Amino acid sequence: MAGRTANPGQSVTSRVLAILDTFDISHTHQSLSDIARRAGLPLATAYRLVGELVAWRGLARRDDGHYEIGVRLWEVGLVGPLHLRLREVALPFLQTLYEATRENVHLAIRDGNEVLYVEKLAGHRSVPIISRNGGRLPLHATGVGKALLAHETPEFRRDYLSRPLKRPTPYTVVEPGRLVADLEHTVKRGYAVTTEEMTLGTCSVAAPILDRTGRPVAAVGAVVHSVRVDPGKLAPLIRLAAEGIAARLDANAHDAAEIDTGRTT
Amino acid sequence: MAGRTANPGQSVTSRVLAILDTFDISHTHQSLSDIARRAGLPLATAYRLVGELVAWRGLARRDDGHYEIGVRLWEVGLVGPLHLRLREVALPFLQTLYEATRENVHLAIRDGNEVLYVEKLAGHRSVPIISRNGGRLPLHATGVGKALLAHETPEFRRDYLSRPLKRPTPYTVVEPGRLVADLEHTVKRGYAVTTEEMTLGTCSVAAPILDRTGRPVAAVGAVVHSVRVDPGKLAPLIRLAAEGIAARLDANAHDAAEIDTGRTT
Numbered sequence: 001m002a003g004r005t006a007n008p009g010q011s012v013t014s015r016v017l018a019i020l021d022t023f024d025i026s027h028t029h030q031s032l033s034d035i036a037r038r039a040g041l042p043l044a045t046a047y048r049l050v051g052e053l054v055a056w057r058g059l060a061r062r063d064d065g066h067y068e069i070g071v072r073l074w075e076v077g078l079v080g081p082l083h084l085r086l087r088e089v090a091l092p093f094l095q096t097l098y099e100a101t102r103e104n105v106h107l108a109i110r111d112g113n114e115v116l117y118v119e120k121l122a123g124h125r126s127v128p129i130i131s132r133n134g135g136r137l138p139l140h141a142t143g144v145g146k147a148l149l150a151h152e153t154p155e156f157r158r159d160y161l162s163r164p165l166k167r168p169t170p171y172t173v174v175e176p177g178r179l180v181a182d183l184e185h186t187v188k189r190g191y192a193v194t195t196e197e198m199t200l201g202t203c204s205v206a207a208p209i210l211d212r213t214g215r216p217v218a219a220v221g222a223v224v225h226s227v228r229v230d231p232g233k234l235a236p237l238i239r240l241a242a243e244g245i246a247a248r249l250d251a252n253a254h255d256a257a258e259i260d261t262g263r264t265t
Numbered sequence: 266m267a268g269r270t271a272n273p274g275q276s277v278t279s280r281v282l283a284i285l286d287t288f289d290i291s292h293t294h295q296s297l298s299d300i301a302r303r304a305g306l307p308l309a310t311a312y313r314l315v316g317e318l319v320a321w322r323g324l325a326r327r328d329d330g331h332y333e334i335g336v337r338l339w340e341v342g343l344v345g346p347l348h349l350r351l352r353e354v355a356l357p358f359l360q361t362l363y364e365a366t367r368e369n370v371h372l373a374i375r376d377g378n379e380v381l382y383v384e385k386l387a388g389h390r391s392v393p394i395i396s397r398n399g400g401r402l403p404l405h406a407t408g409v410g411k412a413l414l415a416h417e418t419p420e421f422r423r424d425y426l427s428r429p430l431k432r433p434t435p436y437t438v439v440e441p442g443r444l445v446a447d448l449e450h451t452v453k454r455g456y457a458v459t460t461e462e463m464t465l466g467t468c469s470v471a472a473p474i475l476d477r478t479g480r481p482v483a484a485v486g487a488v489v490h491s492v493r494v495d496p497g498k499l500a501p502l503i504r505l506a507a508e509g510i511a512a513r514l515d516a517n518a519h520d521a522a523e524i525d526t527g528r529t530t
Contacts, residue, residue, distance in 0.1 A: 021341075
């Protein structure tokens with residue numbers, strides 16, 4: 001194909017991005033040959049591009065010769081809206097929620113068919129769980145995911161339910177009929193509950209953060225020991241946190257619109 | 266110059282990175298022409314490269330046509346060591362510290378001649394301040410910065426003090442003699458204090474997180490209303506948090522070394 005020679009720029013960019021794509025939670029540091037192999041690049045090409053990324057500090061070389069994500073990539077990611085517009089606004093509410101519960105507190109969005117964790121607060125007393133900032137889990141098996149899915153459009157829900165759904169535990173609700181009833185119940189009572197659906201021994205309670213039009217922009221939840229905590233007692237705290245964050249986001253959007261249009265009222 | 270044609274890969278990579286470099290806290294969303302101008306690229310080149318970054322979801326196009334940092338850049342940054350090895354380990358200690366004080370709680374490292382904030386916890390009661398995750402401030406004007414600087418090598422300190430130092434407020438200590446005495450005091454008592462040196466009305470208390478060799482790997486601090494809180498009373502809490510994080514990091518490094526060498530004891 002002439003494509004590569006005709007458009008070398010596109011090709012080089014995609015190679016750089018393929019190198020970044022080799023890093024994930026299961027591959028936090030890698031040798032150069034592993035990077036080259038996983039990115040599908042010749043070793044010499046990987047060597048040159050990795051060198052440029054290291055010079056920019058997007059990657060860093062460790063003492064053992066492996067490469068890991070560098071300061072610049074971490075830093076530039078934090079000037080995006082997930083951190084600045086969502087996490088920073090939600091943090092004080094999440095802190096109050098953490099203080100009241102001392103449990104794992106989550107802030108998450110829907111990304112495609114997954115829940116993406118934007119913030120996780122946890123203390124020494126919190127039950128150890130697998131979620132982490134930047135981590136992804138199935139929508140239907142998590143509290144925050146159910147809270148989001150319950151408020152999606154009927155089209156999205158129908159499409160989601162028509163796929164084969166993962167079953168992380170024997171208690172994960174995957175039968176479409178039961179799941180639909182669960183989501184309708186979630187909308188009606190204002191919060192979602194999961195009981196050992198993602199991990200045995202833990203349950204979760206979550207509420208959606210809705211914008212003015214009722215669209216779910218994010219969700220707040222807590223994950224607790226299933227024997228230690230009554231989910232129903234957590235729900236009011238979580239709903240209040242979600243409603244507070246929604247109100248603050250709405251106020252900020254209003255402020256931003258005024259700035260953009262030059263209005264002063 | 267023949268350089269660009271002879272080595273198109275290097276050139277394209279540096280252009281992609283120059284585009285990312287145009288995003289910072291003062292430029293969280295930009296038009297394509299602003300990106301091109303600030304990256305020093307022809308509009309057509311910027312258009313093509315931005316398009317590739319959007320396709321990868323490293324950038325995202327907003328409804329108003331501006332571009333902002335996308336989910337993938339945020340996500341890949343979080344599999345780096347600043348987040349996984351430092352922030353995640355420190356978080357439970359930071360939470361306890363937050364709960365005990367309800368003040369701004371910071372986790373920071375030294376990066377070059379600046380302090381780089383890795384985590385900031387804050388609640389509704391915390392005094393509003395300018396630090397933020399991924400933000401940078403001068404070492405000598407901040408509590409966490411002083412805690413780090415005080416434990417740097419004599420060579421580093423000498424070099425740092427020989428430069429012209431920024432003075433964010435009239436109270437910032439910049440005279441080398443006074444600053445050296447302040448740093449020596451910091452080492453002796455085990456924590457650093459700043460009083461209105463970064464922002465009027467706030468003071469800070471911070472302690473270093475030292476590795477086994479005494480090298481400062483990070484620092485923990487709190488920023489408080491200068492009239493509301495006695496820094497001396499905060500110091501024991503902050504020192505205990507720093508020492509706890511140091512112990513946990515040390516234990517984890519030991520575990521990692523065992524895994525790498527295949528030792529099982």
